[in-house]
Amino acid sequence: MTIPIANPTISEKAKARVEAVLDSGMIADGPEVRKFEDEFADYCEVEYGVATANGTAALHAALEALGIGEGDTVLTTPLSFVATANAIRFTGAKPVFADINPETYNLDPDAATTVARKHDVDAIMPVHLYGLPVAMNPIQDLASDLDIPIVEDAAQAHGATYGGDPVGSLGDVACFSFYPTKNMTTGEGGMIVTNRDDIFEAASQFVNHGRTESYEHAMLGHNFRMTSMAAAIGRVQLDRLPEFIETRRENAAKLTEGLTETSVATPTEPDGLKHVYHQYTIRTDSRDELQDHLDDHGVGNNVYYPKCIHEQPAYDGIKVTAPKGEAAAMEVLSLPVHPSVSADDRNWIIESIQDYDTE
Numbered sequence: 096m097t098i099p100i101a102n103p104t105i106s107e108k109a110k111a112r113v114e115a116v117l118d119s120g121m122i123a124d125g126p127e128v129r130k131f132e133d134e135f136a137d138y139c140e141v142e143y144g145v146a147t148a149n150g151t152a153a154l155h156a157a158l159e160a161l162g163i164g165e166g167d168t169v170l171t172t173p174l175s176f177v178a179t180a181n182a183i184r185f186t187g188a189k190p191v192f193a194d195i196n197p198e199t200y201n202l203d204p205d206a207a208t209t210v211a212r213k214h215d216v217d218a219i220m221p222v223h224l225y226g227l228p229v230a231m232n233p234i235q236d237l238a239s240d241l242d243i244p245i246v247e248d249a250a251q252a253h254g255a256t257y258g259g260d261p262v263g264s265l266g267d268v269a270c271f272s273f274y275p276t277k278n279m280t281t282g283e284g285g286m287i288v289t290n291r292d293d294i295f296e297a298a299s300q301f302v303n304h305g306r307t308e309s310y311e312h313a314m315l316g317h318n319f320r321m322t323s324m325a326a327a328i329g330r331v332q333l334d335r336l337p338e339f340i341e342t343r344r345e346n347a348a349k350l351t352e353g354l355t356e357t358s359v360a361t362p363t364e365p366d367g368l369k370h371v372y373h374q375y376t377i378r379t380d381s382r383d384e385l386q387d388h389l390d391d392h393g394v395g396n397n398v399y400y401p402k403c404i405h406e407q408p409a410y411d412g413i414k415v416t417a418p419k420g421e422a423a424a425m426e427v428l429s430l431p432v433h434p435s436v437s438a439d440d441r442n443w444i445i446e447s448i449q450d451y452d453t454e
């Protein structure tokens with residue numbers, strides 16, 4: 096039996112709430128979605144939430160709500176899921192990439208400053224990769240110097256905090272994903288959160304055909320809406336999120352304790368930041384061999400991400416200087432850290448890597 100890399104768990108309570116929604120007949124958008132938006136916004140300590148069909152749609156709508164489009168440039172990290180930069184391109188804007196800090200795998204503020212000034216960027220989209228917040232103070236200073244907005248890509252970081260403040264409250268607008276591997280899920284789903292009335296209004300319209308009233312459409316928009324069944328699952332998952340996060344953090348602490356003397360580099364949690372370990376990501380210079388060994392020992396593992404975004408065929412032709420991101424993409428490897436990982440599983444993961452070192 097293999098310890099899976101992800102294991103979403105849907106409780107009986109969530110199933111019962113989905114059934115109640117199904118029975119209500121309000122199965123597309125509806126009051127259940129409004130409640131989830133309010134509860135998730137509260138959790139992020141912001142005013143508004145706009146639920147979406149997925150995290151990519153949330154990012155796309157957030158950028159549109161800021162008026163980002165053709166002729167604009169948005170700065171982001173090269174080490175992320177491709178959807179981060181795709182969302183920028185969907186608006187007609189161009190993504191530009193600044194290198195990462197190899198300790199945190201997140202956008203390096205110095206590199207971001209250089210690239211932002213060189214390209215005269217119109218927005219910054221930091222990604223809290225693996226559940227660790229980006230060094231936001233310097234990014235906030237940069238954005239305020241340049242008078243441009245920050246769109247947090249918090250798809251992997253529900254519940255993470257920076258100086259005690261939750262991700263989702265650290266920029267002008269933030270976007271989450273509820274894909275099944277995430278720290279909380281709705282099957283497919285996403286959420287935009289913001290304190291800004293103008294972003295809330297524009298994003299709410301954009302995800303709903305640009306609708307202002309029943310059949311009144313103020314602008315071009317999409318159907319990016321969340322279903323009420325997804326919202327029903329999300330509300331129960333949100334209640335369980337603090338417990339999910341604590342278990343992930345406990346699993347991560349034990350893994351780090353057991354792996355410090357081994358050949359792999361363990362993840363860091365800088366002072367003042369709360370990592371929520373969406374992924375527990377180690378670094379190794381013999382990744383292929385270690386993956387084979389872990390596969391043979393029933394330890395699920397995966398690479399997030401085997402290439403930087405600019406190295407993807409879909410980004411062919413983009414010139415980027417990001418040697419640290421490119422090097423990380425060749426060496427990172429994620430191990431099971433989700434709440435279903437037991438103490439025995441943790442020990443087995445640690446022993447398997449110790450065993451690999453002695454082979």
Ligand SMILES: Cc1ncc(COP(=O)(O)O)c(C=O)c1O
Pocket residue numbers: 149150151152175176178179222248250251271272273274284285
């Ligand atoms: C960093 C990041 N951004 C954006 C997304 C897109 O979210 P979704 O898959 O829900 O569209 C994801 C998730 O897969 C992600 O990990």
